[in-house]
Amino acid sequence: MTMIFIVLASSADDFSIYIPYFTTLSMSEIFIVTIVFLIMVGVLCYVSYRLASFDFISETIxxxxxxxVPIVFIGLGIYILFENGTFNALISFLL
Known part of the structure; x- marks a missing residue:
């Protein structure tokens, strides 16, 4: 249970990363993404719990x-910015 609360409490930064993505979706797509997100949080909690039970993996992590952590977040942020055309908009704004 503690793991679930930690994941949910740290989700604020996830939402801040996904705001550019959510702004491009319709209401039905947002509903689907929200359902998938909630399901995947459960899957993430379970997989994390199982992986943490292996000493080698937990020690390496x-x-x-x-x-x-920074590589994953920066990579995800850059991907979202490219996917939504943010870099193209910024370049056209500056030129």
Whole structure:
């Protein structure tokens, strides 16, 4: 249960990353994305719990977490910005 609360409490940064994505969706698409998000949070909690039970994996993640987390978030942010045409809009605005 603690793992579920930690994931839900740390979801605010996830929403801030996905705002450009959500603004391009219709209401029905937002509903579908929300349902998929909630299902995947449950899957993420379960998989994380199972992976953390392996000593080798948990030790490796703890050792390299300061590198893994920023790379994942920066990569995801860049992908979302490219996918939504934010970089093209910024370049056309500056030129």
């Amino acid at each position: 703890e050792k390299y977490e300061r590198w893994i």
